[in-house]
Amino acid sequence: xxxxxxxxxxxxxxxxxxxxxxxxxxxxxxxxxxxxxxxxxxxxxxxxxxxxxxxxxxxxxxxxxxxxxxxxxxxxxxxxxxxxxxxxxxxxxxxxxxxx
Numbered sequence: 001x002x003x004x005x006x007x008x009x010x011x012x013x014x015x016x017x018x019x020x021x022x023x024x025x026x027x028x029x030x031x032x033x034x035x036x037x038x039x040x041x042x043x044x045x046x047x048x049x050x051x052x053x054x055x056x057x058x059x060x061x062x063x064x065x066x067x068x069x070x071x072x073x074x075x076x077x078x079x080x081x082x083x084x085x086x087x088x089x090x091x092x093x094x095x096x097x098x099x100x
């Protein structure tokens with residue numbers, strides 16, 4: 001468990017400067033940047049979805065960004081090709097519109 005924490009903590013230290021560099025790509029929109037980076041972490045599958053969520057919450061906290069907790073929720077994230085991310089919890093409306 002400690003090894004997993006160390007990996008996650010290390011990723012936070014890497015995500016802070018990455019988010020700062022990526023912010024310009026999203027016109028300074030902190031929420032859009034955080035969502036995109038979170039999506040990228042989920043797609044990499046280096047960690048569990050829950051660990052990625054923790055990583056992004058800590059990253060946003062260290063950056064001092066104002067991002068709503070709900071913006072880093074699984075239901076807002078999808079993998080490449082429109083497939084739900086591991087651990088995603090979709091609403092009935094989203095499930096109805098989801099195509100494999």
